[in-house]
Amino acid sequence: MDYAAVVGVEIFYAVAVLVLISAGLAVIFGMMRVINLAHGEFLTLGGYAAIVSHQAGVNIYLAMLVVAPLVVAVFGVLVERLIIRWLYGRLINTMLATWGLSLAMMGAMTMIFGNTTTGIATPIAGFTFGRYQLSGYNLFVILMAIVVAVGLYLALKTTRAGLIARGAMQNAEMTSAFGYSPSRVYLITFAAGSALAGLAGGVMAPLVGLNPASGANYIAKAFITVIAGGASVVSGALASAGLFGVISQTFTLLTTPAVGEIALLVVAIILLRLLPTGITGRFFKGRV
Amino acid sequence: MKLNRRTLLKGAAASAASIAMPQVVMGADNIKVGSIIDTSGIFDLYGKPMDKAVTLAIEEINESGGLLGRQLEKIDYDTQSDMALYTQYAKKLTRSDKVDVVHGGILSASREAIRPTLRKSKTLYFYNVQYEGGVCDRNIFCTGITPAQQAEVLVPETMERWGKKIYTLAADYNYGHITAKWIQHYAKENGGEVVQTDFFPLDVADFGATIAKIQDAAPDMIMSALVGGAHLSFYRQWAAAGMNKKIPMASTTMGVGNEHVVLTREEGDGIMMVYSYSKELDTPENKAFLSKWDARFGNSDDLHELAVATYQGMHLWAEGVRKADSIDREKVIEALESGVSFDAPTGKISLDAKTHHAVTSVHLIEVGDQKMNVVKSFGERQPVDTQGVCDLEANPDDNQQYEISI
Amino acid sequence: MFARDVLPALIIGVPAMFVLPMLFDAYTLTVLTAYALLALSLGFIWGFAGILCFGQAAFFGLGAYSFAIAALNMGSAWGPFFIAILVPAVFAAVFGALLFYGRLSDVYLAVVTLVMTLILFKFMNSSAGEIYKLGDARLGGYNGIPGFETLTIPWDPGEYLYDESLFYFAFGLLVLVYILLRVLLKMPFGRALVGIRENEQRAELMGYDIRLMKTIAFSIGAAIAGLAGCLFANWAEIVTPALFSLGQSAEIIIWVIVGGAGTLLGPVVGAAILGYTKFLLGQQSLIDNTFVLGVILILAVLLLPQGIFPSLVRLWHWLLARLPSAAPLRRRSGRSRRDKDV
Helix, strand or coil: CHHHHHHHHHHHHHHHHHHHHHHHHHHHHHHHCCCCCCHHHHHHHHHHHHHHHHHCCCCHHHHHHHHHHHHHHHHHHHHHHHCHHHHCCCHHHHHHHHHHHHHHHHHHHHHHHCCCCECCCCCCCCEEECCEEECHHHHHHHHHHHHHHHHHHHHHHHCHHHHHHHHHHHCHHHHHHCCCCHHHHHHHHHHHHHHHHHHHHHHHHHHCCECCCCHHHHHHHHHHHHHHHCCCHHHHHHHHHHHHHHHHHHHHHHCCHHHHHHHHHHHHHHHHHHCCCCHHHHCCCCCC | CHHHHHHHHHHHHHCHHHHCCCCCCCCCCCEEEEEEECCCCCCHHHHHHHHHHHHHHHHHHHHCCCECCECEEEEEEECCCCHHHHHHHHHHHHHCCCCCEEEECCCHHHHHHHHHHHHHCCCEEEECCCCCCCEEECCEEECCCCHHHHHHHHHHHHHHHHCCEEEEEEECCHHHHHHHHHHHHHHHHCCCEEEEEEEECCCCCCCHHHHHHHHHHCCCEEEEECCCCCCHHHHHHHHHCCHHHCCCEEECCCCCCCHHHHCCHHHHCCCEEEECCCCCCCCHHHHHHHHHHHHHHCCCCCCCHHHHHHHHHHHHHHHHHHHHCCCCHHHHHHHHHCCCEEEECCEEEEECCCCCEEEEEEEEEEEECCEEEEEEEEEEECCHHHHCCCCCCCCCCCEEECCCCC | CHHHHHHHHHHHHHHHHHHHHHHCCHHHHHHHHHHHHHHHHHHHHHHCCCCCCCCHHHHHHHHHHHHHHHHHHHCCCHHHHHHHHHHHHHHHHHHHHHHHCCCCCHHHHHHHHHHHHHHHHHHHHCCCCCCCEECCEECCHHHCEECCCCCEECCEEEEECCCHHHHHHHHHHHHHHHHHHHHHHHCHHHHHHHHHHHCHHHHHHCCCCHHHHHHHHHHHHHHHHHHHHHHHHHHHCEECHHHHCHHHHHHHHHHHHHHCCCCCHHHHHHHHHHHHHHHHHCCCCCCCHHHHHHHHHHHHHHHCCCCHHHHHHHHHHHHHCCCCCCCCCCCCCCCCCCCCCC
């Protein structure tokens, strides 16, 4: 019974990680039809921001939850102004440009931080559950994923800014006729997506050994989760993160991590073959 | 780096007197030492200190008058962590540079990529890295430690301390699979058992499910043969769950990439391993070596097992040339087989004629305060894994890497 | 057709084959030729059939692995040479049929091909165990497969193709494949393919089976990529899972987009120039290699969305100021329709 609970927590945790690492990408894709292939490096940048600032004496929660998102958001603003804004409406071109950005960031981080692995210890101690030991930090990650999902849903659904954002995405001309600049809306949306990526990077930092190439571990999973989820930001990401998280973790527990990862990818191919526009393209059309 | 190297060497030769560097004279008379190591790309953490070790050894030998009255000349290529470049540079070293010996290779893949080329061109090859064992080829000398040399000591020592039920975690490639077998072998031999062995591809960084599985199996100890940056996450997540207080851990791989420095004290303390080298070794040879290294490169922060093995490989080869009184490949091999030894930083090291592998000292080490503290030393361990499958005295034409079956 | 398509390729190609080895190392040229062939394969399916495959590296790796495995089992290298072309082609035909008959396109196609590459990469990486064995060949996992037979001169099995002879062989194949593709594009099949790229619906209403045609084009591209992989395996004498990596896939796309999609020569030029740049960058440690490649890709997308080669052609035409606008260089695949309901 205890073991079942432990396994349950691990599965929730796997889903939570997928939600966290794909939230930023989902916002940018769902709202702007832009796929940011440098998303993995945005996460890595968030991780470095958290680690460096923590090592410089900043409180660890401040470093993870404030500094990391801020740094990446500012970086995102630069990227949007310099690269993305010239390519709106050209999905493939933005993918290629951000792929270039991904390589450039990886190279730049290698030059700055060196090709070594670094990290910080987790701030939350483990605790005993029955005869098992559980990571307190994993529960924190689950909590953060819930906060992000609920926050995002409320922001889009209930706030004025969310309304304007959704409006601008559906009809840019109409929005500007109401006096809101679509260009600014895009900028803010991209910055928000970047901040979410930074937050995820910061939260994940204590769990991993971070190096400049770490982004590659995230991007494929985030990318697949978002595309399989389809156009609806929150429900899409939640649905596919739930599906993939359960499948990969179950296979990992039953067999090996390699099989777990391959199972996730195979399910992704089958899913896209059956539902070419993603889960929400079919089932939850028009939801947030 | 070819152009730079030539111009640099020439510059160095020209200004040798003024900056008191060992004199390097360019010319046909030099003994050419080829070196191919990844000094950039994802393996540069391992390769850069190894390259320094080659440089240091060559400078030492040249300072003491060279070999056979001739100076050594280093010809090196950076393989950029790209396996395909190994074959190319090996061909270059043998065909156009015509070197007398090649030292190098880090991953087993890189060694297997260049071994045939060097054998065909009759160029003596030294592979100076801890690896999975089993290579049987008269043209190669392997001076790094192999799994049996580690597991033979580590498994019984830790089982005696912690208990008989072992859970093994290993990197999912050649080294990990073979090391896992040896752990199982020595566990059984000492009356223990391996309850489960899990393999992880090198890019797996999430160990949550595994930690749950381990708890369900409730072993007395963990044996880790995890490798690389992503696997570092395991130690971190293990400690985050508080497991490091409950189940002790030993490793055959931790520390080679200086993992014990990246991990915090709480995360790393208490992990045990067996290596041939630790910076904390309290011997005159090691003290002298460290001070030479510091004097030459500023500090020894990046120094690790593989760099020391490379340094020792260079010196063993030099001993062989001295004993053979020739640079001829056949004579050097015979001299090396007849038994040469070197009083190395790790302790006395010699070569086994049957397998061309190193007979070396190993040390039981416990991580404490981000240092590799030596608990106990064991002299002259034979490469018993390779000895079980390879006998070059009986079959000098053997040429393969045996998969050791236990 | 001969005068316009075959002759120029021969006039430039044959002398180049003999001049290049005088200027550069043959071993560098050989790998650049393999890369050029690989770029050509993507250039064909992307630029002319409008299929953006993010996983062309999968076929490259399949070709290389098929060659290595077959060479270890057969002991000679000419049988494996053809197997290395056949295996990726058949795999692509099956996989392509699965996708195109399901009418996947655009970004979803990109994702699925990317995922397929990842699966192969992960599988090869975790195949170190003893059970992963095909005949005499161990897949070897992360360490890859070394020590297989390489190509020999067909009439003299003792004489290996290496260095210059391997380069001549590879370059000859490159010219041959280029000419064959040029001819193919002039034939009804090729013209219909371009028609599909321009407007799928129209082509379909005219009675073309676009699903079948795309599948065939995909398979041809995979065969060429497999050939490139086979040449690479002969050059490197080792195959490793890195051939399937995301980085490798990214590089192919960069070559094509920098060189110019929508042409055949562009990708070849792009691969050669960027491959050589990477080689030069690898010899210094001041600037990170990946950084430079990334910046080149960003700049190429922003400033030269049509690629170096077509831009040069356009400049040439502009200078001549006679032909009003060159061939239809606009890439349809580069634009996606914006879905209204998003």
